[in-house]
Amino acid sequence: MKRTVWLVLSLCSVLSWPGPAMQAAAAPAEPVPNLAEQGVPPAENLRNPEALESLQQATDFLAGLPRFQFKATISYDVIQEDGRPLQFEKHGEIFLQRPDHLFADVFLDDGRHRQFWFDGKTLSIAERARNLHTQIKAPPTIDALLDMLEILLNDPMPLADLLYNDLGPLEQRALEADIVGDGQVHGQPCRHLAFRGATVDWQIWVEKGRTPFIRKLAIRYRELPGAPQYVAWIDDWQTPQRFSEGQFQFTAPAGSEFIEILMPVSMRSGKGGGQ
Secondary structure, X not given: OHHHHHHHHHOHHHHOOOOOOOOOOOOXXXXXXXXXXXXXXXXXXXXXXXXXXXXXXXXXXXXXXXXXXXXXXXXXXXXXXXXXXXXXXXXXXXXEEOOOEEEEEEEEOOOOEEEXXXXXOEEEEEEOOOOEEEEEEOOOOHHHHHHHHHHHHOOOOHHHHHOOOOOHHHHHOOOEEEEEEEEEEOOEEEEEEEEXXXXXXXXXXXXXXXXXXXEEEEEEEOOOOOOOEEEEEEEEEEOOOOOOOOOOOOOOOOOOEEOOOOXXXXXXXXXXXXX
């Protein structure tokens, strides 16, 4: 049982920050506010149309790609019980093919190495440092898989927001939107955008030109103790015509031990969440 629970929590390192075992207080995903239902008129003066247009260009471009891969380096805060923020880092590579194939290869700064495969039927995870692996039945699309993981982990998955087929909620969550100005991320000219939601602030650096890739993402959780921050630098974007046949196929590493994950009833019955 101990190993089973540990491997469930290890999923957090693929797309999210550390799980409940390390984070002093976890927050649910940022809600999408419905100002009309709340009787609040939209404060258009706080939502710069040019900032929203730049965001939409980036998200429409990304959602329109049938396949892509990128490398990411991620820095994140973990607030300790005494209030001290400690910073950790991880890096890895993600391969995505719409609508139902995903692979992630992740290295943590404490030496752990984790891999994640999704082929439209099965979710496979390998913890290479401990020589453990597991497989569970998965929903048929990347969007549904990400919804399932959000419920299973009960933890924020910031980088996963870039992998959905529908990226509209990124704009819908923005109560405020601004253009900070022009800048560079690792030498790449970008437009720096800033947004504020109900409980979360986020910044996005969008590549200028014909390929508006998102080059950097910074998120601050205002209402969590210590207001922890998550920053991802996203490099080496590629859009190949095809991936190799084995890119999304899982083969258990030699000598690896299989560990069973006990799924909640809501997951086994197919009840999903929302982006």
